[in-house]
Amino acid sequence: MLLLLALFTWPAFAVEPREMLTDPALEARAREIGRTLRCVVCQNQAIDDSSAEVAHDMRRAVRERLVAGDSDAAVYEFMVARYGDYVLLKPPFKAGTLLLWLGGPLVLLIAGAALLVAARRRRAVPIPATEPLSAEEQRRLDALLGR
Amino acid sequence: MIPELGHFALILALAVAVVQATLPLVGASRGDVRLMMLGRTAALTQAFLVVLAFGALTQCYVTSDFSVANVVANSHSAKPLIYKISGVWGNHEGSMLLWALILSLFGAAVAIFGDNLPDSLRSRVLSVQAAIGIGFLAFLLFTSNPFERLSPVPLDGNGLNPLLQDPGLAFHPPILYLGYVGLSVTFSFAIAALLEGRVDPAWARWVRPWTLAAWCFLTLGIALGSWWAYYILGWGGFWFWDPVENASLMPWLAATALLHSAIVVEKRDALKSWTVLLAILAFSLSLLGTFLVRSGVLTSVHAFAQDPARGLFILCFLLGVTGGGLALYAWRAPTLQPGGLFQPISREGALILNNLLLCTLAATVLLGTLYPLFLDLVTGNKVSVGPPFFNATFVPICAPLFAALAVGPFLGWKRAEIGPALLRLRIAFAVSIVAAIVAAVAIDGRATLAALAFGFGVWLIMASLSEFVGRVRRGRLSTMPRAAIGMTISHAALGVVVLGCVGTGAWNTELIRTVKAGERISFLGYELTLDKVEALRGANYIADRATLSVTVGGKPYTTLTPERRMFITPRRQVAETSIHTNLLRDLYATLGEGDATQGWVIRLYLNPLAPWIWLGAAMCAFGGFVSLSDRRLRIGAPRRTRPMAQPAE
Numbered sequence: 001m002l003l004l005l006a007l008f009t010w011p012a013f014a015v016e017p018r019e020m021l022t023d024p025a026l027e028a029r030a031r032e033i034g035r036t037l038r039c040v041v042c043q044n045q046a047i048d049d050s051s052a053e054v055a056h057d058m059r060r061a062v063r064e065r066l067v068a069g070d071s072d073a074a075v076y077e078f079m080v081a082r083y084g085d086y087v088l089l090k091p092p093f094k095a096g097t098l099l100l101w102l103g104g105p106l107v108l109l110i111a112g113a114a115l116l117v118a119a120r121r122r123r124a125v126p127i128p129a130t131e132p133l134s135a136e137e138q139r140r141l142d143a144l145l146g147r
Numbered sequence: 148m149i150p151e152l153g154h155f156a157l158i159l160a161l162a163v164a165v166v167q168a169t170l171p172l173v174g175a176s177r178g179d180v181r182l183m184m185l186g187r188t189a190a191l192t193q194a195f196l197v198v199l200a201f202g203a204l205t206q207c208y209v210t211s212d213f214s215v216a217n218v219v220a221n222s223h224s225a226k227p228l229i230y231k232i233s234g235v236w237g238n239h240e241g242s243m244l245l246w247a248l249i250l251s252l253f254g255a256a257v258a259i260f261g262d263n264l265p266d267s268l269r270s271r272v273l274s275v276q277a278a279i280g281i282g283f284l285a286f287l288l289f290t291s292n293p294f295e296r297l298s299p300v301p302l303d304g305n306g307l308n309p310l311l312q313d314p315g316l317a318f319h320p321p322i323l324y325l326g327y328v329g330l331s332v333t334f335s336f337a338i339a340a341l342l343e344g345r346v347d348p349a350w351a352r353w354v355r356p357w358t359l360a361a362w363c364f365l366t367l368g369i370a371l372g373s374w375w376a377y378y379i380l381g382w383g384g385f386w387f388w389d390p391v392e393n394a395s396l397m398p399w400l401a402a403t404a405l406l407h408s409a410i411v412v413e414k415r416d417a418l419k420s421w422t423v424l425l426a427i428l429a430f431s432l433s434l435l436g437t438f439l440v441r442s443g444v445l446t447s448v449h450a451f452a453q454d455p456a457r458g459l460f461i462l463c464f465l466l467g468v469t470g471g472g473l474a475l476y477a478w479r480a481p482t483l484q485p486g487g488l489f490q491p492i493s494r495e496g497a498l499i500l501n502n503l504l505l506c507t508l509a510a511t512v513l514l515g516t517l518y519p520l521f522l523d524l525v526t527g528n529k530v531s532v533g534p535p536f537f538n539a540t541f542v543p544i545c546a547p548l549f550a551a552l553a554v555g556p557f558l559g560w561k562r563a564e565i566g567p568a569l570l571r572l573r574i575a576f577a578v579s580i581v582a583a584i585v586a587a588v589a590i591d592g593r594a595t596l597a598a599l600a601f602g603f604g605v606w607l608i609m610a611s612l613s614e615f616v617g618r619v620r621r622g623r624l625s626t627m628p629r630a631a632i633g634m635t636i637s638h639a640a641l642g643v644v645v646l647g648c649v650g651t652g653a654w655n656t657e658l659i660r661t662v663k664a665g666e667r668i669s670f671l672g673y674e675l676t677l678d679k680v681e682a683l684r685g686a687n688y689i690a691d692r693a694t695l696s697v698t699v700g701g702k703p704y705t706t707l708t709p710e711r712r713m714f715i716t717p718r719r720q721v722a723e724t725s726i727h728t729n730l731l732r733d734l735y736a737t738l739g740e741g742d743a744t745q746g747w748v749i750r751l752y753l754n755p756l757a758p759w760i761w762l763g764a765a766m767c768a769f770g771g772f773v774s775l776s777d778r779r780l781r782i783g784a785p786r787r788t789r790p791m792a793q794p795a796e
Contacts, residue, residue: 014382016740017661017748038531043445044389046533049382089533096528100518104511104540111503119491 014049019056021063030063033075036089037062046089150215153203154294157244160196160251161284163189167254167277171270175342183266186273187258193280194255201235201248204293208235213304216297217241223306223716225687233317234307239441239457240293242320246437247283249321249328253357254280257332264353271339272332279331282464290457306716309688315375323368323395327433329361330402334430337423338472341479346423351413354426356780358409362402363771369395370764377760381722381737383752385651385760388537390445393516394436397509401429404505407498415495415560416486421502423483424476431469432509438465444520490562497555504548511540542600549603549645552638553610557617571617575609590654597653604649607642611635633774640770643763650732650756663746670751673734674698675707680738680747688714690723693738693747697727709738709749733757 015034021027034048039055047055047062058079065075079087091097133141167189174182207215208231211224221238222231236245254276261269287293310316336354340346372392377385386392405425411418439445442458489495515532522528553575557568569576583602587594615635618627658670668675678694695707710723727734732755739748 015659017659020659036533036535038533044387044531044533049380049384084529086529086531089531090535090539091530091532096522096526097518097530100514100530100532100536101540103514104507104544107510108503108507108544111506115499115503 014051014055015059016056019060019063021067026063026066029072030059030066033062033066033072034059037079038087038089040083040087044089149203149206150212150294150296153200153207154292156196156199156203157284157288157294160193160200160247161281161288163193163196164277164280164284167193168274168281172274172342175267175270175274178267180266183270186270186277187261189277190251190254190258190273193277194251197244197248197251197284201244204241204244205232205235207294208232211304213302214296214298214300215293216295217293219297219301219304221307222304223687224303225716226307226312227686229314229317230307230312233311236320237307237311240287240291242324243283243287243291243441244293245321245324246328247280247287249324250276250280250283250331253328253332257335257357268336268339268343268350268353271342272335275335275338276331279335279468282468286457286460286464290460303716306687306714308717309712309714309719309721310379312687312714313375313379315371315378319368319371319375322364322371326361326363326365326368326402327395327398327436329357329364330398330426330430330433332357333361333405333426334468334472337426338475340423341475344479344482346412346419346483348413348416351409351422352779355406355409355413356775358402358406358426359771359775362399362406363768363775365395365399365402366764366768366771369399370761370768373764374761377757378724378726379722381724382750383651383655383657383733383735383754383757385648385757388515388532388534390516391440393512394439397512397516398429398432398436400505400509400512401425401432404502404509405429407501407505411495411498412486415489417489417495418499419486420480420483423480425502427469427472427476431465431472432513434461434465434468438462439516487561489560492558492565493563494555494558494560497551497558500551501548501555504544504551507544508541508548511544512537515540546603549607549641552641553606556611556614556634556638572610572613575606575613578609579603579606595653597649600645600649600653604642604645607645608639609642611639611642628779629777630774630779633770633772633777635770636773637767637770640763640766643759643766645763647756647759647761647763651754651760654755655757656753658751660749660751661741661746662749664743666746668749668751671753672699673704674701675736675751677747677749680741680743685712687716688712688721691738693736693749695725695736695749697734705734707734707736709736711738728758730758730762731756 015031021030031048035046037047037058039045039047039050039052039058041052041054042050045052045055047058061082062075062079065078070078076088085092091100093101167186170182171186171189174180174185204217206212207218208222209228211218211222211231213219217238217240221241222234226234234241236242254273257269257272257276261272264272333354336350336357340350369392372395373385376387377383405422408418408422408425412422438458438461442461444458487495515536519530519532522530553572554565554568557571558565579602582605583598586601587598591598612635615632618624618631656671658668660668662668662677664677664679666677668677675695675697678696680691680693683690683692690710690712692708692710695709697704697707705727707725707727709725712721712723713719714721722737722739724735724737726736732753735752735754735757737750739750741747
């Protein structure tokens with residue numbers, strides 16, 4: 001837990017008023033995008049949450065593209081072209097990330113299937129009659145029941 | 148001399164741990180009572196010695212003994228006393244000593260409260276516990292000695308990271324460690340059971356209080372960390388899916404699964420093999436968490452390779468414990484007799500579904516946390532896995548979990564009907580549908596996932612209440628076991644947490660504005676005026692403090708005083724947020740850059756239901772403690788009347 005601190009080596013002042021766009025709709029889109037882009041010098045921080053110089057530049061780049069009329073997808077493309085897939089906090093679905101994306105569902109499927117098979121097999125086996133109580137056990141049961 | 152005493156105590160503790168890890172084990176397999184009894188004495192002695200070492204280090208910190216390198220690196224004479232004490236575990240060496248301390252205290256607790264355990268089981272548990280202790284004590288002595296001296300002695304220390312100088316974080320590590328390390332007891336019980344070759348309801352009952360206590364502390368520790376992040380980081384987030392957070396979430400998920408599967412062992416003598424495996428995995432995830440945080444592997448795979456001694460040690464230890472545990476499991480588990488039979492639709496079936504989903508969640512977090520490391524190591528490609536990934540993969544699996552969680556308690560053991568259970572949930576179902584629709588219409592204006600999640604939160608609370616009311620109606624309140632009451636509290640609390648997360652995560656409002664003194668801001672019906680920004684001096688920092696007076700409808704409402712602190716040693720700026728809560732929402736303000744002429748950057752957030760996240764988490768842990776006070780755990784398990792099984796060879 002203490003290492004949490006190492007992650008926030010920058011004081012946590014993120015988006016600054018001077019960099020915000022005047023058009024609230026565009027600014028909202030910029031924030032939406034900013035939450036999913038990684039500040040490339042920080043550890044697991046989105047550019048919106050980081051006050052690193054690079055994050056500041058990246059936020060400005062996003063806004064410049066939006067003002068220039070780019071769609072959200074075009075902005076992502078632009079950032080990926082500049083910084084690589086590394087910049088996306090939600091990694092793209094491709095060969096290298098197949099296991100990452102499908103690992104969880106795969107665990108669920110395999111374990112679920114195994115459980116179903118086990119349940120079916122169990123149903124096939126008749127439930128054996130329980131062993132009758134021994135005389136000693138019957139005596140203790142009677143004593144417990146107050147008979 | 149005090150540091151040397153501490154160092155010496157630590158060495159003795161290691162020697163005692165070696166004895167404790169071997170002789171009682173031999174005694175248990177030979178049936179030698181004298182050797183078995185040694186375990187208890189050794190556990191108490193070891194705990195005493197580690198307490199001595201920990202006390203010695205604390206003394207060095209309190210008196211600011213700057214001849215000790217660790218104190219120089221992490222303390223400063225001007226620090227308030229509480230942070231001198233919390234500084235003991237606010238660094239690598241000290242926090243590992245805390246690990247070892249809690250580990251040995253748990254060992255001593257087993258020795259003291261384990262009167263109702265069979266001698267052989269207790270000695271084996273204590274031996275395994277000591278074997279883990281050897282790992283940590285050796286790690287401390289050979290790679291991370293907290294008592295190393297320094298010459299020449301510097302005049303003052305470097306100071307503690309200012310982010311750590313906070314009441315919330317001062318007590319976060321000990322509580323979290325109580326959870327992490329508490330799982331070691333469960334692990335020891337699992338290994339001991341494998342050695343004994345028997346797992347039965349009595350075993351499950353002995354293990355339950357330890358698992359439950361560890362789980363409660365883990366819950367509290369995670370909540371405390373999240374709360375700290377919420378108020379210190381200055382932008383209202385509460386969970387970041389950061390690897391360090393994930394490191395504590397994974398054992399929590401596994402421990403939650405374990406808590407539930409152990410119930411099946413206790414009540415129905417089934418799922419034994421799986422429960423033992425889960426106990427091994429839960430502690431392995433604890434160790435993995437420690438490895439991730441302590442080895443520096445998170446910063447970069449390469450940083451880890453540059454200073455390999457510590458990381459390598461923990462990695463080998465992790466592999467040894469996990470690998471050894473799993474190997475023993477593979478060898479011995481087939482000898483465990485499968486027990487009670489049941490139909491898929493039954494309480495057992497519901498608890499298996501719970502385990503399936505919780506383990507999937509844990510696997511998802513594990514993949515997301517380790518995948519970037521592996522990809523980098525194997526292909527050199529860098530990839531980021533952040534909150535959007537987890538929102539897309541983790542959250543969807545919660546939906547079936549929450550849906551089933553509500554139904555499970557209505558199902559009977561062995562075989563049950565799903566129809567009557569659903570019928571008894573009809574009111575809860577109707578209320579949560581209405582809640583989701585109201586949320587969608589009134590707050591979002593359209594159907595959203597947030598509204599759906601809100602409905603799920605209400606569903607959890609209502610379903611738990613329905614179950615409770617059902618019991619009361621049937622006149623069973625007076626005889627209701629505390630464990631059942633605890634379950635109701637914890638399940639409902641989960642709903643409260645969900646509501647808090649939805650409110651804060653989806654429905655918060657933000658305002659970032661540059662404001663000059665005397666200027667007014669309107670924010671969702673609140674009128675805020677920046678009265679002044681003044682400079683002030685703390686014990687070891689200087690600060691700017693803004694005074695924001697808040698009025699509602701012209702009437703004074705509250706005053707917010709966010710600060711921006713600059714710590715002197717080490718030099719670092721920290722935001723001190725100011726939060727006004729009415730338990731339904733937080734009004735949250737931070738002070739950013741600025742000066743008198745330009746104005747100051749003020750950030751305001753309105754976070755609906757935010758306090759519920761931590762109130763819910765506290766309630767969840769409280770439910771655990773209520774269950775812990777259950778009578779059956781206090782009186783212990785009934786004595787075995789049949790002769791003991793042959794000990795393992």
